[in-house]
Amino acid sequence: MTGQPKLNFPHPPARPDQTPNFSAIEIPAAGALDVPPLDLQSVDSRDYANGMIRVLDDEGTAVGPWAEYIADLDSDALLQGLRDMLRMRAVDKRLLNAQRQGKTSFYLQCTGEEAIGCGFQRQLSGGDMNFPTYRQQSLLIAADYPLRDLMGQVYSNGCDPLEGRQLPIMHSSRDYGFFSISGNLGTQYIQAVGWAMANALSETGEIAAGWIGDGATASNDFHAALLCASTYRPPVILNIVNNQWAISTYTGVATGGARTYAARARGYGIPALRVDGNDYLAVAAVSKWAVARTRAGHGPVAIEWFTYRVAAHSTSDDPSAYRAKDEAAAWPLGDPVARLKTHLIGRGAWSEERHVQAEAEILDEVTKVQKEVEAQGTFVNPQPTSPATIFKGVYAEMPAHLRRQRQEMGY
């Protein structure tokens, strides 16, 4: 070293012309970490924030204390989880296809990340509220949100609960615990804290869950949320989905010199855990623990879900321009659907044949709803909502200037 300051510019392990390389990622053995007490403090969460909670081992067997913690999650519940993920994947597949056919303006898949939303949602109760990003449609799927509503919004037709106000993937459903997505990154993390504070003040018994991607942890409101959650200790779970890529920007640009995103939450005095996000059992176990802890009044908790964004950022993105081909196949934590399938087969509750059959059935079911919804109009065959809706709901009561503008438009 010459002593001359040099800037650091983080780079991903591989670019398009290189071989995928995840050798720098440390993958601890499944079952290595204990289940901490519900009132875990930040200072005592170091191993959970720097390590990784994993339940399924390489053979697909559930091992360790966290496996015992969810021993009551029987084969039926796990099969429901598998079906949730298969349904999520079928919806993504069909709607990506619809975008390619010009039937909708935009779509965004969550391929590879299905276990996180599906597993988390099944541990929530009615009245709990997620503040999702646009890649958490899996929360809606596992909440049994009607596909008709979900697809109606994607096509902005008469089935769209939002009457054409929002981009196709910016869902909103109060009844299904899914807060209106704005599309501004990070802004809703602090709103989840506010919502949870209201829950505590009104003694509703409900909790809130904030969601943010690894890239958006750089935003001001991520830090605002962690600080305010730490200060006021409301019933909120602060989820960080680390899928390694923020469009084309490698996660290292947002991590900086920190070891993990979970460790960053600890710096604010919030206990934090890091979890194998491609392991449905680990997701279910940690979600169950976090929900129980939060509802019991032990304050906020942060969870880094470690995963990989298999698909493009969106239909407007081409990842072959910035990351190695076949990187997803090289991802060391595998595929969440395949891993849960292997586990279920291992415990005698599932088979390859039944899996193939279930995939086909679910795809048929999704396609059937899709056809019904498409009959109500798509971008190819538009039957848009009335332009008069432009002026509806800007305010509770329409002020005079908006009424004049609506009249000027001819409605």
Place this chain on the structure above:
Amino acid sequence: MTMIEALRDAMDVKLAQDPKVLIFGEDVGYFGGVFRCTAGLQAKHGEERVFDTPINESAIVGMAVGMAAQGMRPCVEVQFADYVYPAFDQITQEAARLRYRSNETFTCPLVVRMPTGGGIFGGQTHSQSPEALFTHVAGLKVVIPSTPYDAKGLLIAAIEDPDPVIFLEPKRLYNGPFHGDHAGKSTGWSQHPAGEVPEGHYSIDIGTAEVRRAGTDVTVLAYGTMVYVAEAAAERAGVDAEIIDLRSLLPLDLDTIRASVETTGRCVVVHEATRTSGFGGELIAEVQEACFWHLKSPLQRVTGWDAPYPHATEWDYFPGPDRVARALTKAMED
């Protein structure tokens, strides 16, 4: 009652009346705010209702958005309007649009209070008038009282409003009316009829202007501190001006404006904020569209200069009575 006491009284009334009302912001809890607007409220209503926050305006408004969506009625303080910019994203893209983008399944009834305007030698970070940044945003309401009576009635209305309200408090008027003579003797609100503030609950409809001085020569559109400066200017110019205190910039009471300009045929628009793309431009456009055939002379506009708010030369920057008087005289030509 001073404007500070009137604002405090409004919050006190609502805190007592509605358990969903919450007050928070920097220094507003134990201490009661740097301008003392919330003094005593925490002691009276408890720290679950009135509390201090970290110094992060985005956090203050962001929390309020989440709370409002979940049924609370947060009324938050941003210590100076000049500090609101970190919260701009939360106000303009979150609070303002939540009702619309969720098709009315989530709503955002919150109030963001902030002291605005100059006149206290506050320099460029304690003197700004950012109202036009908010009137440009669909989904917001923007209110600015000029008397203690209006301050209380409008703040109660803002807290009860189902939509987000930006509540601008002209800090030069906190302790008394200001007619633009900074070197002169100031009088407190106790000497002014609008310092009479009734006890208990009353509200003033957001979106209604008030004629402060009836007149026949020329209409003056003003708000906040400039209402009093306009009064002084009319006297100085010897013009029988009709001075309209807009009180609410969004929505705007176009009916009251139109009725006056149709009578006088002349109009001067006044504000403290910088000129270019200021709210005055909007007012002139509206008056021109609504009253063009009644106009007898070109519309006039008096504003702060298009420069950052200075410290030492504040009174050369501030659009004082002389400048307003010149505009009134000019409007009376032809």
